[in-house]
Amino acid sequence: MSSVLNVDTIADKAGSGPVSLTKQTTAKAFTAFNAESSNASYASFNQSSLTDIAVGQHALNFSNAMSSGNYFCFGSVGDTGSTTGQRIIGVGDATAPTASTVTFDTIDIGGNLDDQDHHNFGVMGDLA
Numbered sequence: 001m002s003s004v005l006n007v008d009t010i011a012d013k014a015g016s017g018p019v020s021l022t023k024q025t026t027a028k029a030f031t032a033f034n035a036e037s038s039n040a041s042y043a044s045f046n047q048s049s050l051t052d053i054a055v056g057q058h059a060l061n062f063s064n065a066m067s068s069g070n071y072f073c074f075g076s077v078g079d080t081g082s083t084t085g086q087r088i089i090g091v092g093d094a095t096a097p098t099a100s101t102v103t104f105d106t107i108d109i110g111g112n113l114d115d116q117d118h119h120n121f122g123v124m125g126d127l128a
Contacts, residue, residue: 028071029062030122035106035115036079046123056106056113057092062099064127069097071125077106079116087116099128 010019029046033039039052051059075089092103104121108114 027122031060032120034117035119036117059101059103061101065099067126067128075121077116078118
């Protein structure tokens with residue numbers, strides 16, 4: 001027997017706020033964009049802006065600050081027309097993460113900074 005649960009809002013026990021996650025976490029910011037064209041995000045959360053620093057280097061600027069520069073970053077990148085293999089995405093070498101921004105680099109399999117058409121980058125941690 002199947003069941004259906006339809007709700008408009010899920011609130012805390014007092015009915016005045018959001019439900020707290022228990023022993024779980026969720027992305028606090030993310031961006032998805034095409035670095036080969038406009039660098040404009042086609043999906044984002046908690047992003048005030050995205051800065052194109054140089055080829056293969058970008059900065060995600062947060063709308064709501066993190067509690068510090070100590071947070072977890074993750075990402076993936078790819079190019080639909082590429083035949084050269086994997087890409088690596090990571091926190092940028094030039095600038096340490098801060099509460100308000102994080103830089104990240106995209107590196108091709110040969111070790112060169114490179115812009116690709118599918119960038120996905122996210123942040124998990126504590127908001128300020």
